Amino acid sequence: MMTLRFYKLNIIIACLFLSSCANNKKEFGTIIIHGGTIYTVDSTQTTVEAVVTKKDKILFAGSFEEAKSYQNEQTELIDLKGKTMTPGLIEGHGHFMGLGYNELELDLMNTRSYQDIVDAVAEKVKTTKPGEWILGRGWHQSKWDSMPANTVKGFQTHHLLSEVSPDNPVFLSHASGHAGFANAKAMEIAGLKGLRKEGIQTYNMEGGEVIVDQFGMPTGIFNEHAISMIYKYIPEETPETNIQAFNLAMEACHKNGITSFHDAGISSNTIALYDDMKSAGKMNIRLYAMLRGGEELLNEWLEKGPRIDPDHRFTIRSIKLSCDGALGSRGAWLLEPYTDRPGHYGHETLPMDIVKEVAIKGLQNNFQVCSHAIGDRANREILDQYELALKELNMLDTDHRFRIEHAQHLHPDDIPRFAELHVIPAMQAIHLSSDRPWAIDRLGEKRIKDGAYMWQDLLQSGVPIVNGTDVPVEPLNPIASFYASVSRKTLKGIPEGGYEPEQKMTRMQALKSYTLDAAYGAFEENIKGSISSGKLADFTIFNQDLMTVEENQILDTEIVMTIFNGKVVYKK
Template structure:
């Protein structure tokens, strides 16, 4: 196998090398002023952009290392503003049942996976909406395949777990087990727990899974980092880290060996939250790690009917979802975060959750300030049209994942009525009022590939180009708007718009070379764009191998 671009065989270019010129490229970059600029030559030195321009620029740097880009399209490194890095790294080595079409398909994969495994069997990715009948599975469905080892399989959205009887027995769960506030234990007609636990009820089982150590966190980080670089992601916002991950990230930053840039949010649910807050905000000199926000959960997810809705679910009478925190508790968490100089990034999917979170932000801003911290609502998925303008008024950044719309569209039409759908996945409406969208994928809930997200943003269709014209096409984004959301939008949300997100003078030279022109490729081809090279701070970090 040979490297796709052999021109780099001459030497490895380090972050702090001589000036480097990449010429003969089809380059695009958004700019802070708003326009997208085209260029054919990129000059960088000491890991930062010196200049972009046409190929005549090369003559101005006669002593530079020169690289012929061979007309490849060059874009800024992409930023995923909402993912779960350690979860992704773990997922790459755990049982993945993402695309299963039935309970039995999951069972057969589980039986094969568990053959040489000891202890707890962990997996992720099931979605009952893709199975005949669309019903939640049961512990008995797993017992048929594995009954002597505890099994815990997370739903694709991470807001429910499906476990076998062994796991429930080890956790001491019976018909008498109390349901925690903000959670739900799905019951069988007999009153026994079925084996599915939603939102805060998950911890009834998951607290018994052996704790991971620093070595396993480091392995997951490296696995995730390599995967993200292969997809053209140079910066990822990690939506909720625990104390051990906080320690590992800081250790890695101090040794300058983080695989990608990380913007980490502290988990509000971690018992050591205040310890982390008291340590203060963190940023290393190379902008590889930034810690300055707290991830708060307000509700559950739509797929498990945990998203908190103002009106009942269209497919479950008298059910409004789950608020995981009261408004009073949200206000306490915001006040605590702001008092230490940390912003609050709050998960809210349903329209009731979004309204409650906005109310909580507004109250805290009036009492103690914090409005200028670039606070966020993560997902902002189903929002009452009356509440959308409040994002702008309260300076709340909608951190949204375009691929959720194309993954959810059929399920959303079952769960929600037309009124509820009016403010759902409303990217264009947010942009039109002047909100800055920070786009991401929510990996490993969804695949991390940002070109999937870009495709969803500009088409609102699945990979078969359905529905024709896009689902609720009034919310389509232009290619410019979508790319900006995956670059400068994420940078702005992290207070890094003058550091990353575009290839402007003085910013880090984070960029990718791809195999098709994002701006001119047929819409149907955008999701299939492949990354040929990924550069981080002027250093080549990933090269695609030629399959020929």
């Protein structure tokens, strides 16, 4: 009897000891977030009551009652007070330094007429020394309320601009980044004055166009590769302005709930800048970079291979190829001529044999290839080159995750090919809101309805969509892009029911395109994109539930807090 009692006593003591040891090993959280709707974008539990973080990682996601067991005297509690939280938003295609420099230069995105541009430059002239360049970006003639009396091929001419800036060279980039507008002084510096050929001025070049008037004189509009004729004379940025632009871009990301950014095309100089910012501990954003540059830069990186940052701040594992232009400047490469410019098909800005060559080298050296294509011809050609490369290396079924950036206008026959070839479309939904009202003039009704902004068809075919804004082509605002994704309306709420409503995303599809699917597009779905244990502690907090609020109230949603790497980096 005593032996049995002694045995039971030993078991009780052992249990108490083990329990004490377990409690001593209990992990405690740095932050517990609770008190609002938390969308995880995790199929195992779509919403949770609370999230516990430990330093830069998610420790727990589940009930608030269980979350409290991770609390000690050092744990910070963040009460959402009814607000909504999602995984940190990912800008799936943008230009980080372009975002920063857009803050430093003339922002012409809200101009509504040629006169608005002239007025903005005239004001800038007052504070600019003679001879200094005036730079800006964001004008888009198809979004103006009215066009000037004198136009050539749908564009304004430089004369009014030149009158207000006789002593300053001016170059203003189109919103798309695929065209530019120069004044007389800038063209004079570039040597574009008095050059004639058989009485008619001509500047024909492969993959670009200088638009000239009836007398053969440049109008100031430079399309695609012709931009370089002016751009090479613009002074390079200084290290000081580069750092300033970087910090402004990072600040803009935090204000917009963006914790990760797919930087669509960087040079060796930008790589050096990012390395410096990371080394100095000043990179509070996750950059997934695409290499863009000459053969020398690509060969250098193909030889040494991808750089996967263990700190998840600055990763280089993809290559950006620019294969056609933009629809707004009629540079997108089409299978049939532009409806509003007969005989013009746009521009092939990179030979297709180079696309195949880079695709093969990318596959051989573990680099993702991301090709810019807006027009249906460009998309078809790139899919063809990807397919040839994959077949040549017998790699059709590999996890290559090649992408097409924009994939904006597709021939119906090419839509299923994305899934067949495992190619990811990186599409910016906000382009529909901005472009659809005038895009029909470029493409005509049939091409618009059969192949433009085909989000739902692509999703149903079995491929994810990576969303974004293409900033600074569009403002960084993810709320506007989310609204466009689910409504297919302009930001003014027209038309009723949306353009081609059968192609709308559901709200969950739209949220995934900004989180988990965007992470997948960068091979990073195992470390971010959803709220689950072990992933990075990046979160975006909204003032209202954009998943349930009435559609006409989505644009009223605001970012009230951004948490990056387990720390609050923005609070409204």
